[in-house]
Amino acid sequence: MNPSTIFQSPVTYISISSERAGQRIDNFLLTHFKGVPKSHIYRILRTGEVRVNKGRIKPTYRLMANDILRLPPMQSLAKKQFKPDPNKQKELANSILYEDAFLLIINKPAGMAVHGGSGINGGVIEGLRSLFSKAPYLELVHRLDRDTSGCLMVAKKRSMLRRLHDLFRLGKIHKQYLALVQGHWNPHFTKVEAPLEKNILQSGERMVRISAKGKPAISSFNIEQPFATTTLLRVGLETGRTHQIRVHTAYKGHPIAGDSKYGDEAFNRQMRRLSLKRLFLHAENLDIFIPDINYRLAVSAPLPSALQQVLKRLAASHTELN
Numbered sequence: 001m002n003p004s005t006i007f008q009s010p011v012t013y014i015s016i017s018s019e020r021a022g023q024r025i026d027n028f029l030l031t032h033f034k035g036v037p038k039s040h041i042y043r044i045l046r047t048g049e050v051r052v053n054k055g056r057i058k059p060t061y062r063l064m065a066n067d068i069l070r071l072p073p074m075q076s077l078a079k080k081q082f083k084p085d086p087n088k089q090k091e092l093a094n095s096i097l098y099e100d101a102f103l104l105i106i107n108k109p110a111g112m113a114v115h116g117g118s119g120i121n122g123g124v125i126e127g128l129r130s131l132f133s134k135a136p137y138l139e140l141v142h143r144l145d146r147d148t149s150g151c152l153m154v155a156k157k158r159s160m161l162r163r164l165h166d167l168f169r170l171g172k173i174h175k176q177y178l179a180l181v182q183g184h185w186n187p188h189f190t191k192v193e194a195p196l197e198k199n200i201l202q203s204g205e206r207m208v209r210i211s212a213k214g215k216p217a218i219s220s221f222n223i224e225q226p227f228a229t230t231t232l233l234r235v236g237l238e239t240g241r242t243h244q245i246r247v248h249t250a251y252k253g254h255p256i257a258g259d260s261k262y263g264d265e266a267f268n269r270q271m272r273r274l275s276l277k278r279l280f281l282h283a284e285n286l287d288i289f290i291p292d293i294n295y296r297l298a299v300s301a302p303l304p305s306a307l308q309q310v311l312k313r314l315a316a317s318h319t320e321l322n
Contacts, residue, residue, distance in 0.1 A: 016067040019137065019158045025052065026059035031139070032071075044072055084122065084130040088112065092127045097151065098299050102160040104128070104138070105286065107301040108152040110278045114143045128154060142168065142240065147258075150283025150301045151175070163290050168240060174287040177235040178224065178303060179245055180280035180310070181254040182267045185223055185231040192219045192248040196241045207261070208243040210251055217241045219248045227314040229270075230257065234284075245281060256281055257310075274313045275306070282307060 020028065029041045029050065048056045051070040052063070063069075091109055098105040106124070108114070113123035125140050132138060141153035141164045155161035167173045197214030199207050218238035225232040231254070235245050246262045249255055255263040257271045257280040271280075282304065288297045303311075 010073050012071045012073070014069050014071065016063045016065060016069065018065040020063055021065040021158075022162055023063050023158065024059070025050070025057055025061045025063060028063060029071075084127055088127055089131055092124065092131055097301055098297070102155070102157050102295070103141075103297070104132075104154040104156055105299050106152050106154070108144055108149055108283075110147055110149040110304065113146045114140055114152065124152065125154065141165070144283060145243065145246075145279070145281070147279035148177075148281045148283060149304055149307075150177070151286040151299055152283070153286070163293075164288070167288070167290065171238050172289070174285075175237055175240075175283060176285040177237075177245060178280075178282045178284050178307075179233045179235050179249060180257040180271075180307075180314075181231050181233055181249050182257065182264055183229065183231065183254050184226065185221065185233060185252075185254055187223055189221055189252055192221065192252060193217070194248060194251055196244060196247055198242055206242070208241070208247050210247065215239075215241060217244050217248070219245060221249075225311070225315075228317055230314060232311065246279075271310070274310050276310045277306070280307060280310065 044050050045059050049072040052067050095106045097107050115123040115125045129138050139155050139161050141155050144152050194210045195214035196208050196217045197211035220236040222234045224234045246259055250262040258276050258278050286299045
């Protein structure tokens with residue numbers, strides 16, 4: 001449920017509904033003032049232009065039901081309004097795997113960012129909000145890399161978002177990926193535990209590396225299908241760090257096919273000759289159980305046909321060699 005506006009002037013006052021209770025004020029403002037730079041959101045918090053119940057608050061303050069927020073006018077700072085691409089809207093509509101009153105799950109297309117950002121007018125969440133324009137609440141539960149396809153969850157209620165975030169923190173949401181990697185994967189490599197640290201290069205590009213200073217990261221690996229020069233892996237995540245699978249496979253000497261950031265260019269050229277035009281990483285399965293509301297859900301996203309064709313070509317080459 002959206003907060004209800006109770007007074008409108010150059011300064012806006014809104015009342016927080018029970019649905020929004022528990023959300024951090026900084027996250028609330030980033031959603032409420034879509035398109036306004038994050039740096040400005042934190043500036044108006046720091047300077048006291050945003051107030052709760054007439055008092056200053058920190059960015060970590062969690063909203064409570066019936067809180068009264070004082071918000072300054074922000075219209076002039078908003079970026080150009082998102083205009084949905086009809087073709088992408090159709091692609092999103094066709095990608096829906098599951099929907100109920102609490103949750104929407106899509107098979108995210110590869111090449112589509114989950115949200116707008118630098119240089120990107122709009123992503124999955126902006127497209128879905130446009131597609132479901134009457135939905136009172138739609139928020140990403142988690143993220144997938146732009147070049148990764150597969151199961152992506154979008155909460156339709158704040159209460160569901162909180163529950164799923166709690167499960168993620170406890171490692172109790174089970175996700176499985178399919179990844180095609182270079183070379184013959186050692187069947188004894190069933191688990192990789194290597195901490196990951198994010199770095200921002202001078203160019204602004206985000207890179208992740210193995211580092212003792214990083215956050216714990218655990219991935220499990222099982223061989224799904226071996227080929228002559230590649231291996232199809234089924235990957236499980238006990239943690240959900242940025243680029244985790246891509247960095248862990250490269251760390252073991254088996255980068256993912258089509259990975260321009262952490263991969264092997266000669267191998268990627270070889271895979272392009274088999275018509276692989278993207279990162280071969282797909283979030284195939286999602287399994288959720290929320291005990292307090294007895295909510296169970298298992299969803300699978302079919303492997304995109306372009307990736308299926310690559311596997312068929314690899315299988316044919318493997319048979320010829322044998």
